[in-house]
Amino acid sequence: MPSMKMARVILFTGQIDAMSKFYGQILGLKQVTNEKGWKEFDAGGTRIALHSGPSSPGRKGPKIVFYTRDVAALRQTLVARGASFGQVRQGDIFCLCDGKDPDGNPIQLSDR
Secondary structure, eight states, X not given: OOOOOOOEXXXXXXXXXXXXXXXXXXXXXXXXXXXXXXXXXXXXXXXXEEEEXXXXXXXXXXXXEEEOSOHHHHHHHHHHTTOEEOOOEEOSSOEEXXXXXXXXXXXXXXXX
């Protein structure tokens, strides 16, 4: 079987400007594609693509997880930029913090 790797996560959105601002300016990801109705951001090993169209996640939609060595510090930086995250949760094995993008898609900061 040929090997494969994840290329991108596509999020359909009716708020492409707000979502672009969130992933680009607030989370600080580099925008690598800027076409009408299609924007891609480099997320370090994969891309997050925003596609114009109605957002209709299922009962439990995708969750995009961003790795960081210091969850609390990154949360503080992103909240200061306008992101919405809950409290940092430190477990025995790893630390994480959940948030949402402007369309309500779950995102997470994690040190694993």
